[in-house]
Amino acid sequence: MNLTYPLLCIVLLAHAGCTIPRHHKPLSEQDHYDGKEHNEDYDHEAFLGREQADEFDHLSPEESLRRLGLLVDKIDKDKDGFVTENELVDWIKFTQKRYVTEDVNRQWGTFEAVQQNTAELSWDEYKKTTYGFEPEEDPEDSEQTHGITYKNMLERDRRRWDRADQNQDGRLTKDEYTDFLHPEEATHMLDVVVTETLEDVDKDKDGFVSVDEYIGDMYQPVEGQAEPEWVATEREQFATFRDKDGDGKMGAEEVRQWILPEDYDHSGAEAKHLLFEADANKDLKLSKEEILESHDLFAGSQATDFGDALQHDEF
Numbered sequence: 001m002n003l004t005y006p007l008l009c010i011v012l013l014a015h016a017g018c019t020i021p022r023h024h025k026p027l028s029e030q031d032h033y034d035g036k037e038h039n040e041d042y043d044h045e046a047f048l049g050r051e052q053a054d055e056f057d058h059l060s061p062e063e064s065l066r067r068l069g070l071l072v073d074k075i076d077k078d079k080d081g082f083v084t085e086n087e088l089v090d091w092i093k094f095t096q097k098r099y100v101t102e103d104v105n106r107q108w109g110t111f112e113a114v115q116q117n118t119a120e121l122s123w124d125e126y127k128k129t130t131y132g133f134e135p136e137e138d139p140e141d142s143e144q145t146h147g148i149t150y151k152n153m154l155e156r157d158r159r160r161w162d163r164a165d166q167n168q169d170g171r172l173t174k175d176e177y178t179d180f181l182h183p184e185e186a187t188h189m190l191d192v193v194v195t196e197t198l199e200d201v202d203k204d205k206d207g208f209v210s211v212d213e214y215i216g217d218m219y220q221p222v223e224g225q226a227e228p229e230w231v232a233t234e235r236e237q238f239a240t241f242r243d244k245d246g247d248g249k250m251g252a253e254e255v256r257q258w259i260l261p262e263d264y265d266h267s268g269a270e271a272k273h274l275l276f277e278a279d280a281n282k283d284l285k286l287s288k289e290e291i292l293e294s295h296d297l298f299a300g301s302q303a304t305d306f307g308d309a310l311q312h313d314e315f
Contacts, residue, residue: 047092047274047298065292068299072288082285088271096267100185104178120171123161127154156196163192194256201255208249211238274298 048071059067075083075091108114113125131150164180165172166188172180183189201209201217215238219231239246244254278286278294291298 047270048095064299065295068292068295069288072291076288082287083291084285085271085275088274088286089267092267092270100178100182104174104181107181108174108177120173121177122171123158126157126161126172130157156199159195160189160192163189190256190260194252194259197259198252198255208251209255210249211235211243214238214242214250 072083075087077087077090108121111121111125111129113121131154160180160183161172162168164176164183164186166176179186179189183192198207198209201213203213203216204210215231215234218234219228221227238250242250242254242258244257250258274297275284275286277297278290280290280293
């Protein structure tokens with residue numbers, strides 16, 4: 001196995017800042033790199049799952065180590081005493097699938113129609129529960145949250161809803177609601193992911209992403225501080241790789257290639273990264289001792305206050 005690729009990724013990321021798209025985050029809500037600084041919170045969420053990562057942050061160091069050891073035993077499927085790259089990939093995919101399932105189950109159960117054993121959810125029920133509006137009510141444009149009106153949010157949700165509603169009956173099954181809530185997980189929803197990203201980054205609303213808008217999505221200047229070197233590198237990245245037709249801006253197809261690169265596997269890349277960082281003897285596999293020695297990378301550290309015990313089977 002060749003470690004050139006993960007090493008190259010790490011070097012590029014360290015110098016170029018967040019070159020992996022910010023708006024498509026299947027493994028974590030965190031950014032893997034904050035400028036040139038590595039953010040271990042991303043690794044914690046990718047490896048443990050988002051809710052478990054938060055729980056680990058509130059465990060004593062001793063309990064966190066104990067639970068991490070139990071996870072290693074679970075990840076080591078063939079019980080040979082080592083965790084391979086493939087076993088890491090399988091585990092990361094499992095934690096992501098678990099997060100999506102638990103998130104959908106939690107939100108699906110909040111709707112009154114579902115509580116009454118209705119197998120499908122109507123738009124009016126969703127609108128009422130999520131926004132507090134009765135079916136006949138329309139939000140006013142003047143009601144804003146962070147510059148976004150309720151009308152904007154409803155229109156955006158309605159577009160997602162219509163794309164998720166595959167049989168176009170106006171209602172969503174639980175599977176369709178899963179696509180609605182996590183569009184990045186469904187192929188037929190990816191156009192919506194691209195459109196929403198473009199709308200988020202395109203501040204002047206001209207339908208394109210300029211280099212300043214691209215940089216502004218990752219970095220905000222601080223008065224009196226010099227611009228970090230990685231920002232200049234990102235400007236070069238934009239001109240060289242993002243702006244495919246050289247017109248100084250990204251259109252929808254270029255945004256798609258930015259946030260949904262066809263040759264990029266998030267789970268595989270994270271597994272390679274963890275292996276590269278923790279494999280002290282460079283034998284291309286991880287012993288339990290190596291993982292526990294890299295505890296901060298896999299599970300975080302530190303907190304001295306105890307959190308509630310996790311309910312997952314591995315503990």
